[in-house]
Amino acid sequence: MLKLTKKADYGLMALKYLAEHPEIIALSAKDVADAYGIPAQLLAKILQQLTKSGLLKSHAGMNGGYALARDARQISAFEVIHAIDGPFFITSCTKGTKGCELTPSCTIKEPLARVNETIAGVLKSISIQDLAEHEQPAKKALEASGLVALTL
């Protein structure tokens, strides 16, 4: 429950690693996987997903690899999670096609939807750059709370 998948976890690690090595034009999936001990083939698939979602740019062939598509400050944790695990919902009522069949009688879906938005807001306010810095990312999230409040 309320747990990040390891894929998302790995994705964040990889992006952070890329953010920390801007001098290198392209890092291969294997490079990153070796750096942390992540299963190489799995990470490869994750990076491909991130590429499809426009968060990374890829370059095939020798000396190829991946690079951030935007500045690390412009990539939020929310985008990464969304790209890897799909739409972000804390409840099951919205699971695309077949949701929770007791949605009509349910009286807490609306309150929970707002909680969902709040958490999404927290995630959106955290960038890859924040992860790379030693600063506490949660702090930034809270600084942004005021902004989030307005969007409710």
Next chain:
Amino acid sequence: MLKLTKKADYGLMALKYLAEHPEIIALSAKDVADAYGIPAQLLAKILQQLTKSGLLKSHAGMNGGYALARDARQISAFEVIHAIDGPFFITSCTKGTKGCELTPSCTIKEPLARVNETIAGVLKSISIQDLAEHEQPAKKALEASGLVALTL
């Protein structure tokens, strides 16, 4: 990923239902289950867990059932989730005994731990009462953000 289990979901619904009917001394698991269409036996087990965790008081026998152990305002969504799904962690590194084996090399666990605390704070600031009222619970969560910030 980052999804409430249905058990927790059901638990919140049940507590909200109890909060809405303070005039009735005890509601049986079946009463609540029928009201929403939740599998009765499953809900029974959930309510038992909540009782063991001290959120509910139970009474066996005829006209028995469950009642809130405290005021609805004093029970947070966080407690409910914790009681049902166990410790709240968005990462896998702390999964009790055997966590993620690459914990030592991982460089994002600390930032994520702070994100974890932030989300937990949001959940803690939402009470059953908030769910029962028509008010937007997320609003309250954000009002409490300042407090959460201090606890980081």
Next chain:
DNA sequence: CAGTATACGACCGTTTCTGTCGGCTTTACA
């Protein structure tokens, strides 16, 4: 005692997650 309700544990089918494999395409460079 009979009936109603909680308490508890075992169990099982389904889904989701994690990781692997094999084959294909693109590119650099010798």
Next chain:
DNA sequence: TGTAAAGCCGACAGAAACGGTCGTATACTG
């Protein structure tokens, strides 16, 4: 031009988590 290094893609299998059921024991009411 050929080969090696990389990305791209789909299928698949083992493992774990989830959702739900059943049976039985226990507690309380009247």
